[in-house]
Amino acid sequence: MKMEINTPVNAEERHDGAEEEKEYIPEAFWPEFLRSFLRNKTAVLGAGTVLILILAAVFAPWVAPHDPYLVDLEIQLQKPDRTHLLGTDMFGRDVLSRIIYGSRISFVIGFIPTSISMIIGTILGMISGYYGKKTDYVIMRLCDIVMAFPSLLLAMVVMYTLGNSLLNIFIALSIVGWAGTARVVRSQTLALKEKEFVEGARAIGVRNWTIITRHIFPNCIPSLLVLFTMGIPGAILSEAGLSFLGVGAQPPTPSWGLMASAGKEFMFSAPWIALTPGLAILIIVLAFNFLGDGIRDALDPYMKQ
Amino acid sequence: MVRFILKRIIGAIPILIGVSVVVFILLNIVPGDPIALMMKEHAKPDVVARVRAQMHLDDPAYVRYFRFLWAALRGDFGISYKMNRPVVGLLVEAFPNTLILALCAAAFSWVVGIPAGIISVVRRQQLPDYLSMSFALLGVSVPVFMSGLLFQYIFAMKLGWLPVAGFKGPQFVIMPAIVLGWSSAGMIARLTRSSLLEVMGNDYIRTARAKGLTEVKVLVDHALKNSFLPIITFMAIQVASLLSGAIITESIFGIPGIGRIAVNAIQSRDMPLMQGAVMLEVLLVTLGNLSADILYSFLDPRIKYS
Numbered sequence: 001m002k003m004e005i006n007t008p009v010n011a012e013e014r015h016d017g018a019e020e021e022k023e024y025i026p027e028a029f030w031p032e033f034l035r036s037f038l039r040n041k042t043a044v045l046g047a048g049t050v051l052i053l054i055l056a057a058v059f060a061p062w063v064a065p066h067d068p069y070l071v072d073l074e075i076q077l078q079k080p081d082r083t084h085l086l087g088t089d090m091f092g093r094d095v096l097s098r099i100i101y102g103s104r105i106s107f108v109i110g111f112i113p114t115s116i117s118m119i120i121g122t123i124l125g126m127i128s129g130y131y132g133k134k135t136d137y138v139i140m141r142l143c144d145i146v147m148a149f150p151s152l153l154l155a156m157v158v159m160y161t162l163g164n165s166l167l168n169i170f171i172a173l174s175i176v177g178w179a180g181t182a183r184v185v186r187s188q189t190l191a192l193k194e195k196e197f198v199e200g201a202r203a204i205g206v207r208n209w210t211i212i213t214r215h216i217f218p219n220c221i222p223s224l225l226v227l228f229t230m231g232i233p234g235a236i237l238s239e240a241g242l243s244f245l246g247v248g249a250q251p252p253t254p255s256w257g258l259m260a261s262a263g264k265e266f267m268f269s270a271p272w273i274a275l276t277p278g279l280a281i282l283i284i285v286l287a288f289n290f291l292g293d294g295i296r297d298a299l300d301p302y303m304k305q
Numbered sequence: 306m307v308r309f310i311l312k313r314i315i316g317a318i319p320i321l322i323g324v325s326v327v328v329f330i331l332l333n334i335v336p337g338d339p340i341a342l343m344m345k346e347h348a349k350p351d352v353v354a355r356v357r358a359q360m361h362l363d364d365p366a367y368v369r370y371f372r373f374l375w376a377a378l379r380g381d382f383g384i385s386y387k388m389n390r391p392v393v394g395l396l397v398e399a400f401p402n403t404l405i406l407a408l409c410a411a412a413f414s415w416v417v418g419i420p421a422g423i424i425s426v427v428r429r430q431q432l433p434d435y436l437s438m439s440f441a442l443l444g445v446s447v448p449v450f451m452s453g454l455l456f457q458y459i460f461a462m463k464l465g466w467l468p469v470a471g472f473k474g475p476q477f478v479i480m481p482a483i484v485l486g487w488s489s490a491g492m493i494a495r496l497t498r499s500s501l502l503e504v505m506g507n508d509y510i511r512t513a514r515a516k517g518l519t520e521v522k523v524l525v526d527h528a529l530k531n532s533f534l535p536i537i538t539f540m541a542i543q544v545a546s547l548l549s550g551a552i553i554t555e556s557i558f559g560i561p562g563i564g565r566i567a568v569n570a571i572q573s574r575d576m577p578l579m580q581g582a583v584m585l586e587v588l589l590v591t592l593g594n595l596s597a598d599i600l601y602s603f604l605d606p607r608i609k610y611s
Contacts, residue, residue, distance in 0.1 A: 141320065141323060142323075144320045144323075145320055145324050145327060147545070148321075148587050148590050148591055149324070149545070149586070149587055149590070150546070150548035150549040150552075150586055150590060151545065151546075152553070153548065153549065153567060153583060153586055156552070156567060156568075156571055157328060157331050157332065157579070157583055158331065160331070160571050161331045161332065161334060233446065237448055240448050241448065241449065241450065241552075241553050244448075244553060244556075245552065245553065245556055245568050246568070246572060247568070247571050247572075257448075257450070260448075260450055260451065260454065261450070264450075264454055267454060267457065267458055267462065268462055271454075271458050274454050275451070275454060275455060275458070278447075278450065278451025278455070279451070281448045281451065282443075282446055282448065282451060285447075285448075286443075289442065289445065289446055
């Protein structure tokens with residue numbers, strides 16, 4: 001396996017022939033990855049669930065049986081029945097429709113802040129590992145500072161500054177999440193820096209930034225992929241937690257955490273209001289965890305560099 | 306050894322200072338006048354001016370930062386806007402509650418997580434393995450408020466075994482500690498499993514088996530000790546994740562701890578209280594990391610003390 005990784009093949013470059021740089025990741029990477037991923041049943045189950053949920057979120061107006069914001073005080077706190085599959089809440093809104101619309105928020109929160117923090121973490125991690133010395137020291141101390149906070153608390157401090165809104169959760173979670181990525185990327189960069197192909201590139205005078213983007217970064221992609229899928233459930237749980245505490249999304253947004261928080265007053269008379277959004281989070285997080293475990297296992301040979 | 310410990314402690318100081326700068330900047334650039342919060346709209350202008358001067362609100366930010374730092378070093382975090390009491394007093398009252406909750410949750414996570422991991426290695430690919438790994442996966446996936454509300458519904462409302470909320474005796478700790486510790490227990494179980502499996506593949510394990518030792522003896526005497534390092538590393542991260550989870554757990558179960566204080570401070574925009582609560586939690590996380598580092602170096606002599 002190791003041999004294969006080192007073969008300098010990259011279809012794109014071969015075609016334009018402009019550069020003769022060695023790539024660490026072989027052509028067979030994606031097909032091979034896909035094959036071993038598809039062999040893993042739980043991973044496929046997770047991927048399938050995520051796909052179905054994404055489709056439901058995208059086509060929410062067609063999938064949802066009712067208007068998630070429609071208040072109807074005639075049908076408050078109704079038990080689940082045929083017209084309202086998961087019952088209604090204290091304003092007579094259809095819980096299932098609110099959960100379907102709420103999945104949009106959870107997906108956006110899962111993908112966007114995770115991507116932003118991954119980008120920040122990757123850039124800082126590569127710079128830190130590649131340049132070393134003072135740059136490394138400063139960036140790593142910044143990491144230490146961020147990681148000295150319980151993550152939810154740091155997000156709360158940022159929310160205190162920016163005010164409660166869904167958009168600000170994006171910023172808060174991006175600020176909280178980058179440090180872990182930066183550490184992983186830094187240690188990978190440190191290892192890659194010593195490899196022959198990087199030394200070779202440096203010897204023929206390739207610029208530092210080109211080395212980082214063309215030689216170091218592509219080799220971090222496998223672990224970044226794992227970090228990304230593993231980061232999504234964390235972000236979803238954080239948003240739900242913040243909104244549950246009242247420092248996140250504001251009513252009447254159908255955020256799952258907010259729905260659970262509003263529903264907890266009615267735990268005795270109408271437990272479905274608080275518990276069904278929690279169950280929805282559990283399902284989405286489990287699906288992403290299955291997916292992440294599967295991706296990690298499928299990439300395993302590439303990660304042991 | 307002493308030098309190593311000292312070095313680690315000194316190394317933590319710049320981080321704590323950095324944290325204090327970050328917290329101070331974040332909490333002090335907030336729009337909104339604290340005076341207006343304290344005295345409402347109908348305060349007389351001269352009173353407002355006097356209080357502003359008393360609180361040094363007109364000084365430049367860096368002067369205020371150093372004043373805050375100097376006071377904080379002497380254990381003074383100012384007076385809560387909302388409660389009108391010293392922040393330190395409020396924190397000292399709340400701290401034991403959070404500590405008890407977090408310690409019980411940590412104990413739960415070790416007592417359940419480590420055996421669950423061991424069992425799943427001993428009975429690999431069998432029912433006990435699947436059961437304990439499902440328990441672990443559920444633990445890391447379930448939102449704390451979901452398990453909290455569900456437990457309240459089942460064990461307090463339906464079965465009446467435990468009190469719904471509050472913090473007035475041992476029976477009040479059980480539910481929140483399990484709810485909070487479950488995700489850590491799950492992580493520990495998964496970590497124990499993977500770490501043990503890795504150790505079990507080593508040559509000296511084969512030698513131990515070849516000597517005719519029973520599987521249990523091989524596991525306990527040879528494998529377990531060497532698989533504990535990653536688990537101890539996890540215990541350092543655990544402080545931070547337990548404190549994060551405690552914020553939500555305390556809010557569900559009505560426990561008057563630091564998490565509750567932080568949530569209330571945000572909602573009432575009580576800056577000194579927020580500042581104090583955050584600094585205390587960061588100090589706890591830093592102490593956790595420090596003790597993990599030291600413990601780690603005791604257990605693994607390969608780590609150099611330099």
